[in-house]
Amino acid sequence: MRAEVEITGLGQSGEGIGRHEGLVLFVPGAVPGDRCLVVWEPGRKRMARARLLQVTQASPDREAPPCPAFGTCGGCQLQAIGYTRELQEKRRIVEDALQRIGHLDVDVPACIGPGEAYGYRAKVSWPIRRGPAGPLIGLFATQSHDVVEQDDCAVLAPALRSLPGLLRQGMLDFSLSAWDGREGLLRHAVARRARSGEIILTLVATAAEPRLRLLAERVMSALPEMVGVALSLHEGRGNRILGAPARMLAGAGEIEERILGLRFHIGPTSFFQVHPAAAERLFATVLDWAGPGEGTPALDLYTGVGVLALLLARAGYRVQGVEYAEEAVSFARRNAERNGLEAAFAVGDAEEAELPPPEALLTLDPPRGGAPRLAERLAAAGPRRVIYVSCDPATLARDAAVLVAGGYKVGRVQPFDLFPRTAHVETVAEFLR
Numbered sequence: 524m525r526a527e528v529e530i531t532g533l534g535q536s537g538e539g540i541g542r543h544e545g546l547v548l549f550v551p552g553a554v555p556g557d558r559c560l561v562v563w564e565p566g567r568k569r570m571a572r573a574r575l576l577q578v579t580q581a582s583p584d585r586e587a588p589p590c591p592a593f594g595t596c597g598g599c600q601l602q603a604i605g606y607t608r609e610l611q612e613k614r615r616i617v618e619d620a621l622q623r624i625g626h627l628d629v630d631v632p633a634c635i636g637p638g639e640a641y642g643y644r645a646k647v648s649w650p651i652r653r654g655p656a657g658p659l660i661g662l663f664a665t666q667s668h669d670v671v672e673q674d675d676c677a678v679l680a681p682a683l684r685s686l687p688g689l690l691r692q693g694m695l696d697f698s699l700s701a702w703d704g705r706e707g708l709l710r711h712a713v714a715r716r717a718r719s720g721e722i723i724l725t726l727v728a729t730a731a732e733p734r735l736r737l738l739a740e741r742v743m744s745a746l747p748e749m750v751g752v753a754l755s756l757h758e759g760r761g762n763r764i765l766g767a768p769a770r771m772l773a774g775a776g777e778i779e780e781r782i783l784g785l786r787f788h789i790g791p792t793s794f795f796q797v798h799p800a801a802a803e804r805l806f807a808t809v810l811d812w813a814g815p816g817e818g819t820p821a822l823d824l825y826t827g828v829g830v831l832a833l834l835l836a837r838a839g840y841r842v843q844g845v846e847y848a849e850e851a852v853s854f855a856r857r858n859a860e861r862n863g864l865e866a867a868f869a870v871g872d873a874e875e876a877e878l879p880p881p882e883a884l885l886t887l888d889p890p891r892g893g894a895p896r897l898a899e900r901l902a903a904a905g906p907r908r909v910i911y912v913s914c915d916p917a918t919l920a921r922d923a924a925v926l927v928a929g930g931y932k933v934g935r936v937q938p939f940d941l942f943p944r945t946a947h948v949e950t951v952a953e954f955l956r
């Protein structure tokens with residue numbers, strides 16, 4: 524089937540949305556405001572994924588993507604859209620999800636953007652795969668496990684851009700093989716940079732091959748900002764990036780990032796936001812909504828290395844943080860000491876954490892799957908104030924509906940763009956009993 528359609532919005536994965544005789548068409552690469560010729564498999568009744576054949580009339584919001592790999596590489600979905608329109612669409616995606624999935628009518632305010640839409644990405648996981656002429660190091664193509672190499676990735680922090688080339692050359696020089704899906708040594712490289720300039724790298728490999736140390740030393744001497752290179756062993760199948768807890772091959776095992784005046788030490792594999800400057804605005808909003816603590820108890824679930832927990836502790840809350848990654852918890856404890864703040868951190872499953880008393884503040888920042896079990900437990904016996912930081916509007920909307928059915932009302936909602944040029948959008952939502 525083919526038709527010319529008008530693109531009226533963006534879907535959750537960044538595809539353009541058009542309509543044809545009652546059928547909703549999701550068109551990757553199409554921009555809201557475009558008219559385009561698209562083709563799709565016949566037989567679909569309500570929705571179909573369509574291929575963009577030709578833009579017949581370009582949207583005024585269409586712009587030339589700076590990255591030559593855009594369209595092939597799965598890293599970014601929105602480089603062809605003007606950034607102002609991207610922010611407008613992200614706001615709408617949050618409002619639509621709350622309405623369509625959560626059946627909640629909320630006026631969502633403008634999405635807060637970070638200022639820089641390129642060159643911001645401070646964390647990256649590059650898959651390493653065997654290619655016809657040596658190792659391929661890049662990002663996965665859209666909906667595929669083919670690796671697209673792009674040494675000048677436009678969203679990546681410039682200081683990280685030389686790493687794939689360095690690793691590729693090192694692998695050739697030291698005869699280190701790449702994973703082919705069944706065998707091979709190196710399968711991923713995970714890099715993180717702090718605004719202090721420090722970089723830490725984790726090599727994910729199937730064996731503790733001694734020549735990996737040569738590669739680590741090569742990278743350390745080529746990049747003066749590289750403070751350490753770690754190894755995570757991962758022999759198994761499956762798509763998980765990291766394997767066993769990281770151990771150091773060379774250098775030091777942490778870098779320092781500052782958030783709103785606090786110092787956070789981050790390990791090679793701990794979670795930390797990809798756009799620290801944008802994340803600061805989000806954390807400032809949570810602090811503003813939380814208000815002064817004055818000794819009020821606070822439970823910060825999915826606490827990572829303790830960023831929000833320690834910001835709340837500084838604001839006067841008596842904080843307990845829960846996180847299941849042991850490495851992150853040990854950094855959270857050390858981060859409390861380094862900042863001269865008191866907070867208790869426990870290793871555990873946030874979904875099963877003991878709920879605090881009614882007067883407490885509960886904050887949660889789960890991964891994309893949200894917190895369905897926790898939402899049910901909060902609906903039954905949660906405290907009066909909950910602030911939910913979400914990286915997926917659909918799971919936020921699902922969990923919000925459960926909270927509202929359990930007696931909460933939705934307070935303020937604020938979307939943030941922490942991942943410009945990609946389809947990701949972050950939301951902070953307040954729930955009050």
Ligand SMILES: C[S@@+](CC[C@H](N)C(=O)[O-])C[C@H]1O[C@@H](n2cnc3c(N)ncnc32)[C@H](O)[C@@H]1O
Pocket residue numbers: 794795796825826827828829830831845846847848851871872873874888889890914
């Ligand atoms: C989106 S991150 C948020 C981290 C932190 N709030 C921050 O901004 O730096 C989610 C965190 O939850 C942790 N996590 C995921 N599932 C969990 C669970 N069931 N219980 C506890 N922690 C979990 C991850 O290890 C990760 O550190």
